[in-house]
Amino acid sequence: MLGGGAVTPQTLAQCLQLAPDLVAADGGADQALELGHMPVAVAGDMDSVSDRARKTIGADRFIETPDQNRTDFHKTLDLIDAPLVLGVGFMGKRLDHELACYNTLVRLPEKRVILVGEVDICFHLSRPLKMSLPVGTRFSLFPMAQVTVQATGLVWPVEDLQMSPWGMIGTSNETNAPGVTVAADGPGLLVILPRAHLKDAIAALTTGGDATEA
Numbered sequence: 001m002l003g004g005g006a007v008t009p010q011t012l013a014q015c016l017q018l019a020p021d022l023v024a025a026d027g028g029a030d031q032a033l034e035l036g037h038m039p040v041a042v043a044g045d046m047d048s049v050s051d052r053a054r055k056t057i058g059a060d061r062f063i064e065t066p067d068q069n070r071t072d073f074h075k076t077l078d079l080i081d082a083p084l085v086l087g088v089g090f091m092g093k094r095l096d097h098e099l100a101c102y103n104t105l106v107r108l109p110e111k112r113v114i115l116v117g118e119v120d121i122c123f124h125l126s127r128p129l130k131m132s133l134p135v136g137t138r139f140s141l142f143p144m145a146q147v148t149v150q151a152t153g154l155v156w157p158v159e160d161l162q163m164s165p166w167g168m169i170g171t172s173n174e175t176n177a178p179g180v181t182v183a184a185d186g187p188g189l190l191v192i193l194p195r196a197h198l199k200d201a202i203a204a205l206t207t208g209g210d211a212t213e214a
Contacts, residue, residue: 001076001085002028002039003101004048009035015086015116018202023080026072028089029053043079044072055120069173071097074104077111084112084206086198089118091129102190106144109187112205114198121201128183129191131204133175138194141170145188153180165188 001011004027012035016022016131024032026044030053042049043063054062065075073090090101105124112122125141133139139154143163151158155176163169171192182191193201 001021001073001080002026002032002037002059002088003073003087003089004028004031005089005094005117007031007035007089011116011118012037012088014198015088017031018034019082019086021082023076025076025090029057031089033057041079043076045052045075045202054094071100071104072103073097074108077108077113080111082204084114087113087115090115091122102144105190106188114128114201114205116193117195119195120192121195121198122190123205124187125182125184125189125191125202126187129181131181131200131206132178133197133200135175135178137175137197139173139175139180140192141173141182142190142192143169143188144190145186147184147186147188149182149184149189151180151182158182183188200214 001023003025021212022032022037023038024039024042026046029049031054032039033053039060041063042057043165045066046064054194063079091098101115109124109126114121143165146160146164148160149158150160152172153175156173166191
């Protein structure tokens with residue numbers, strides 16, 4: 001899924017190799033065309049789509065959702081039925097838009113979504129996680145709600161640690177073992193990793209943690 005935020009041609013191309021069906025969220029339609037790709041569908045309230053994009057893409061591919069109680073990212077996710085969604089163009093540029101996307105990740109825990117930026121990736125921990133990562137990998141946990149967290153394989157211990165946006169957070173931790181496990185007692189915990197470990201994250205969310213299977 002492509003939004004109107006920061007994205008390079010290389011990032012979009014990499015993600016399309018892993019998830020080849022491109023859906024645009026509102027202004028992401030113009031960004032898709034500018035980067036040389038045709039979306040299979042465009043969703044949102046369409047307040048940021050140019051007339052050129054409408055004409056080029058074709059009216060039959062637009063799904064207009066004027067509801068102002070959900071963001072275009074949220075609306076588009078609601079329409080996608082897929083084992084995993086890679087969200088590109090939702091990190092960077094406007095901070096308020098980016099924060100709204102993190103809010104949506106937590107509000108839709110049934111959706112498996114990885115937001116892909118130029119530096120980092122981010123996904124919501126909707127079930128216990130097991131990952132294989134090189135020792136010394138930056139591994140950050142950020143709570144969007146009050147949750148109790150347990151984790152193994154990290155330098156700074158996380159054992160029944162209560163985290164919240166207004167209290168303890170878990171950024172800038174790092175792995176000290178090749179295997180990492182994380183669990184929370186409810187929805188609300190975001191995992192943030194370096195972009196280089198996108199395939200590792202896909203493996204963890206879809207096949208149980210072995211990137212060779214992805």
